[in-house]
Amino acid sequence: MTMKLMKAGDDAGVADNMFVDQGGAADGFLRIGDMAKKFGVTLRTLRFYEDKGLLHPQRDGSTRLYTRRDKARLKLILLGRKVGFSLRDVKQMMDLYDPSGTNTKQLRLALDKSEKQLARLQKQKQVIEDAIDELSNSMSLVRKMLAERSSQTNSAA
Amino acid sequence: MTMKLMKAGDDAGVADNMFVDQGGAADGFLRIGDMAKKFGVTLRTLRFYEDKGLLHPQRDGSTRLYTRRDKARLKLILLGRKVGFSLRDVKQMMDLYDPSGTNTKQLRLALDKSEKQLARLQKQKQVIEDAIDELSNSMSLVRKMLAERSSQTNSAA
DNA sequence: TATAGCATTTACGTAAACGTAACAGGTGCG
DNA sequence: CGCACCTGTTACGTTTACGTAAATGCTATA
Numbered sequence: 113m114t115m116k117l118m119k120a121g122d123d124a125g126v127a128d129n130m131f132v133d134q135g136g137a138a139d140g141f142l143r144i145g146d147m148a149k150k151f152g153v154t155l156r157t158l159r160f161y162e163d164k165g166l167l168h169p170q171r172d173g174s175t176r177l178y179t180r181r182d183k184a185r186l187k188l189i190l191l192g193r194k195v196g197f198s199l200r201d202v203k204q205m206m207d208l209y210d211p212s213g214t215n216t217k218q219l220r221l222a223l224d225k226s227e228k229q230l231a232r233l234q235k236q237k238q239v240i241e242d243a244i245d246e247l248s249n250s251m252s253l254v255r256k257m258l259a260e261r262s263s264q265t266n267s268a269a
Numbered sequence: 270m271t272m273k274l275m276k277a278g279d280d281a282g283v284a285d286n287m288f289v290d291q292g293g294a295a296d297g298f299l300r301i302g303d304m305a306k307k308f309g310v311t312l313r314t315l316r317f318y319e320d321k322g323l324l325h326p327q328r329d330g331s332t333r334l335y336t337r338r339d340k341a342r343l344k345l346i347l348l349g350r351k352v353g354f355s356l357r358d359v360k361q362m363m364d365l366y367d368p369s370g371t372n373t374k375q376l377r378l379a380l381d382k383s384e385k386q387l388a389r390l391q392k393q394k395q396v397i398e399d400a401i402d403e404l405s406n407s408m409s410l411v412r413k414m415l416a417e418r419s420s421q422t423n424s425a426a
Numbered sequence: 427t428a429t430a431g432c433a434t435t436t437a438c439g440t441a442a443a444c445g446t447a448a449c450a451g452g453t454g455c456g
Numbered sequence: 457c458g459c460a461c462c463t464g465t466t467a468c469g470t471t472t473a474c475g476t477a478a479a480t481g482c483t484a485t486a
Contacts, residue, residue, distance in 0.1 A: 145462075155462095160444060174452090174463050199443075214418045219411050220371040226408045232402050240394045244387065247352040251383045254376050261371045302432065314432090317474060330482085331434055355472075 141170070151186055161189060196229055199220050210228040298327070298334040309342055318346060323360050353386055 148155050161167045166189055169176040178186075185206065192202035205225065208218035235237075304321050318324045319333075323346055326333040335343075342363060349359035363383065365375035 120296065143462080154445080156444065156446080159464095174433095176376065191407075193443090195400045195407070216415065216418050219415050219418075223408060223411050223415070226404055226411070230401065230404055230408070233397055233404065237397045237401070240390055240397065243352045244390050244394070245382055246348065247387055247390065249350070250348070251380060251387070254380050254383070258373065258376050258380070261373050261376075267476085300433080311474080313474060316434095321473095332482090333433085350473090357472095377470085 141179060142183070144169075144176050144178070147178045147182070147186070150183075151190065153186075153190075158186075161186070161199070163204065164197060164199055166206065195226075196233060197225070201225055283405065298336060299340070301326075301333050301335070304335045304339070304343070308347065309339075310343075310347075315343075318356070321356055321360065323356060353365070353390060354381075354382065357384055367411075 142150065144155050144158055147153075147158055158167065158176075160171065167178075167182055167185055169178045169182050171177065188206060189199070189202050192205075193199070197205075205218060205222050208216070208221060209215060270338070281334075299307065301312050301315055304310075304315055305344055315324065315333075315335075324335075324339055326335045326339050328334065345363060346356070346359050351358070354362075360381050362375060365378060375404060395404065
């Protein structure tokens, strides 16, 4: 059994929410593979996010080392994506983060974007509900048609 | 005033539902521009659908002429898209249509695809609702943070 | 006849978020 | 020693439904 030094179980369920990035690089560097497993993403994804300027892991030579800050940022990214923000939006919001300030501007931007996104989501929900309704109608109609057909064809069997 | 022979007002609100294509090419050919206006799509869309084998308008030389059948088909396409089917799905279903049969196979396929699509839509709806919840949570959190900030900064004003 | 207005065709561009391939060089361990 | 897995980079592929030219032609009207 390869148990190794797998103490990579910091658990990602801390308790911070969106737009709230508390820094702090104490210890517990993760390498890309651990990071990927911890968050359920692929290596490609992590490199991609870095390429897009969303993550900035340290380097040990060429090896990426992810700190607590990176974990927090990734958590934000994934949450952002979950609620439907584009990576561009997420970046824009995170780029405003300044550990030495009140981040009022960041929070305002986030709130503004959030309101718009919320509106979008509600519209989408409405669209989907409409689609469900129409599809259900069509389905019951088709079911009726099939019922007629079978009552004609099978009545002689 | 260019009134011409514009009696192209057949009205698209007949009363057929999805998967139900009744043929019949009596008269009233529409050209692509009229067709587009009638259904609120672009010329590009109509040509695109034709290119994908979803529409087969007649030709007068090189000019496309759309018949009643084409209108019915387009209506189905648009309904299909509204409920979230891909054009490929729509084509697959429409290709099974046979004016000289009971179309049982077509209806079964349509029903099968519809059930799957309905499931997809319900999942999507759930995802969106989750997103709405999470986003709402984050928003109220951000609002609190902003409130704190302003109570600190503005208290001295 | 010139102009307007509609038609035709081919074909590259767009958006998002990665996946996937390809190629090469480390590193740990059993 | 060899295998599995790490690292790096570049860059094309995928998906869907069109948008957007670009270049050209037909036809009716002023």
